[in-house]
Amino acid sequence: STPHRIALVPGDGIGREVVPAARRVLDAVCERRGLALDYAEYDWSCERYEREGAMMPDDALDRLAEHDAILLGAVGYPGVPDHVSLWGLLIPIRRRFQQYVNLRPIKVFEGLDSPLRGARAGEVDFVVVRENVEGEYSEIGGRIYQGTPQETAVQESVFTRAGVTRILDYAFGLAGRRRGRLTSATKSNGIVHTMPFWDELVRERAAAHPAVTWDQEHIDALAAKFVLRPERFDVVVGSNLFGDILSDLAAAIAGSIGIAPSANLNPEGRFPSMFEPVHGSAPDIAGRGIANPLGTIWSAAMMLDHLGHTEAAADITSAMASVLAEGTVRTPDLGGAATTGELAEHVITALRPLS
Ligand code: NAD
Numbered sequence: 001s002t003p004h005r006i007a008l009v010p011g012d013g014i015g016r017e018v019v020p021a022a023r024r025v026l027d028a029v030c031e032r033r034g035l036a037l038d039y040a041e042y043d044w045s046c047e048r049y050e051r052e053g054a055m056m057p058d059d060a061l062d063r064l065a066e067h068d069a070i071l072l073g074a075v076g077y078p079g080v081p082d083h084v085s086l087w088g089l090l091i092p093i094r095r096r097f098q099q100y101v102n103l104r105p106i107k108v109f110e111g112l113d114s115p116l117r118g119a120r121a122g123e124v125d126f127v128v129v130r131e132n133v134e135g136e137y138s139e140i141g142g143r144i145y146q147g148t149p150q151e152t153a154v155q156e157s158v159f160t161r162a163g164v165t166r167i168l169d170y171a172f173g174l175a176g177r178r179r180g181r182l183t184s185a186t187k188s189n190g191i192v193h194t195m196p197f198w199d200e201l202v203r204e205r206a207a208a209h210p211a212v213t214w215d216q217e218h219i220d221a222l223a224a225k226f227v228l229r230p231e232r233f234d235v236v237v238g239s240n241l242f243g244d245i246l247s248d249l250a251a252a253i254a255g256s257i258g259i260a261p262s263a264n265l266n267p268e269g270r271f272p273s274m275f276e277p278v279h280g281s282a283p284d285i286a287g288r289g290i291a292n293p294l295g296t297i298w299s300a301a302m303m304l305d306h307l308g309h310t311e312a313a314a315d316i317t318s319a320m321a322s323v324l325a326e327g328t329v330r331t332p333d334l335g336g337a338a339t340t341g342e343l344a345e346h347v348i349t350a351l352r353p354l355s
Pocket residue numbers: 014018073074075076077082086090257258259276278279280281282283284285290291292293295333
C-alpha cells in the first residue's frame with residue numbers, strides 16, 4: 001500500500017523533544033507491522049517567527065493539506081506573545097481543516113498515582129469530546145481604548161446549530177460505541193445566553209441516539225464531580241473553552257498532564273486530522289530532555305488508529321501501559337529521573353512480540 005504522508009510539526013520548547021521521541025516509537029511499530037509512513041518535517045515555530053516574521057509560510061496550510069495526518073508538538077515561547085503563536089499556527093490548522101472534534105481520552109493506568117485518593121486504575125476511563133472550531137474561541141471582538149481607564153475587551157461566543165449538532169452527534173455516537181453514557185457540560189442557569197441553546201440541541205440529538213443514557217451538569221459542579229467521582233464518566237461533551245479546562249483537569253486526575261493525548265479530528269476525512277499532546281511547550285522544563293513523551297506517543301497511537309491501523313495503535317498503548325505498570329523508567333513529572341529518550345526507548349522495548 002502507499003505510505004501515509006505524515007506532517008511533523010514539533011513547534012517550540014518541549015515539542016521539539018517529544019515529537020522526535022514519538023517518531024522513534026512510530027518507526028519501531030511500523031517496522032514490526034510492515035507499515036510505511038512518509039514523513040515531512042516542518043520547522044514552523046516561534047523561532048521561525050522571530051527569524052521571518054511569521055509562524056508558518058504563506059502556503060503552509062496548502063502544504064499540510066497534502067498530508068494524511070499531522071503530528072504536532074506544541075507552540076509558544078517566551079518573547080513571542082501567545083496570541084501570535086496560537087492564531088499564527090495552531091488555530092488556523094484546526095479551523096481550515098474543520099477539525100471540529102477534539103478527542104481527549106483519560107485513563108488512570110496501573111502503576112500511576114492519581115492525586116485523588118479514590119481514583120483507581122481501570123476504574124477511571126473516560127473521554128472528553130471538545131468542540132474545537134467555534135464557541136468561546138471566536139474571532140469576533142477586540143480591545144478598545146487601550147491604555148486608558150476605559151480600556152475594554154469584548155469577545156463574542158459563536159454557537160451555530162450546525163456546529164453544535166455535529167459535535168453532539170459525534171459524542172453520542174462515541175458513547176454508543178463505549179459504555180453508552182454521555183454527560184454534557186453546560187452553564188444554563190440563565191446567565192450565559194449560548195448555553196440554553198446548547199442544551200436544546202443536546203435534547204434534540206439525544207432523541208436521535210436513544211441507546212445512550214445522558215445527563216448534563218453545570219460546568220462548575222462538573223469540575224467538582226470530576227474530582228469527587230471520576231469513575232462515573234464515560235463520554236463528556238463540552239464547548240471549546242469548557243472542554244479545554246476539563247481536559248487539563250482530567251489529565252491531572254490521571255497522574256500527569258504529560259501523558260494526556262489529543263486528536264483534532266475532521267471525522268469526514270475531507271481534510272487531514274491533527275494529533276498532539278494536551279500539554280503546551282513547557283518553557284519551564286524545555287531544553288533539559290526531561291519532558292514526558294507519553295502524551296505525544298499516545299497521540300501518535302491515536303493517529304495510527306485514525307489511519308486504520310488499529311493493531312499498531314494498540315501495540316503502542318499496551319506498551320505504554322506495561323511501562324507504567326512496571327514503574328522503573330519514569331520522567332520527573334511521574335516521580336522518576338528518566339529522560340524523554342529513555343522513556344521512549346523503554347516503550348519500544350516493551351512492544352510485545354508479534355504472535
Ligand atoms: P504547559 O502545558 O506548557 O505547562 C504546564 C505545566 O505542565 C508546566 O509546569 C510544565 O512543565 C508541565 N508539563 C507540560 N507538559 C509536560 C510534559 N510533557 N512532561 C512534564 N511536564 C510537563 O502549559 P502553559 O504553561 O500554560 O503554556 C506554556 C506555553 O505553551 C504557552 O506559550 C502556551 O500558549 C503554549 N501552549 C501550546 C499548546 C499547543 O500548542 N497545543 C497547548 C497548551 C499551551
